Amino acid sequence: MKAILSGLTLIFATVLISACSAVGSTEGGAGETEIRAGKIEQITLTQMQTNHDSGVGAVLGGLGGLGIGSLIGRGTGRDVAMVAGALAGAVGGNYAEKKQYDQPKEAQQIIVRVKSGVLVSITQPINPSLGKGMNVYIEGSGNDARVVPQGS
Structure with missing residues (x-):
């Protein structure tokens, strides 16, 4: 019984500590977003992989x-069965989560020429209100960057 309680406590502590880690911290202050302006040069349909690795x-x-x-055996055999069951269950649960949620989805690759003349490529979910030659803003940077129409 103590082994089960110790194992569950360890798993709970691991989940709790990993939930407290900083995700996506950037150089800017809280709520600060970089916005650039430009014109759409090209839009190409593509697919993007979702990222639902929540664990x-x-x-x-x-x-x-x-x-x-x-539920299997007694003594040392039971401890081995518990460890093997936990490992097999973790692998199976991770596989099931990926199979269910990590399906590619339709997206568009948008190439924007910003005011400085630099071309910026952004892949994002399809936004039907965007078109070639349209004046747009690029909000954010890196994987969080999004293209939105000016005046929206």
Whole structure:
């Protein structure tokens, strides 16, 4: 019983600590966004991979495997079954999460010539209100950059 409680406490602490980590911190202050202006040169349809690696599938699978493993055997055999069940459950849960949520979705690659003359390429979900030659803003930078029409 102590082994189960220790294992569950360790898993809970790991999840709690990982949930507190800083995600997507940038150089700017809170709520600060870089906005650039330009004109759309080209729009190409493409696909983009979603990123839903939350780890929830692995954690739930691991807990389920741990629970099932605890029903098998006694003593050392039971401990081995619990560890094996937790590992197998974590792998299976992670696979199931990826299969369900990591499907490519339709997107558009937009090439914008900003005021300085530099070309910027951004891939984002399809925005039907964008067209070639349109004046736009580029909000954000890196993976968070988005192209939006001026005046919207």
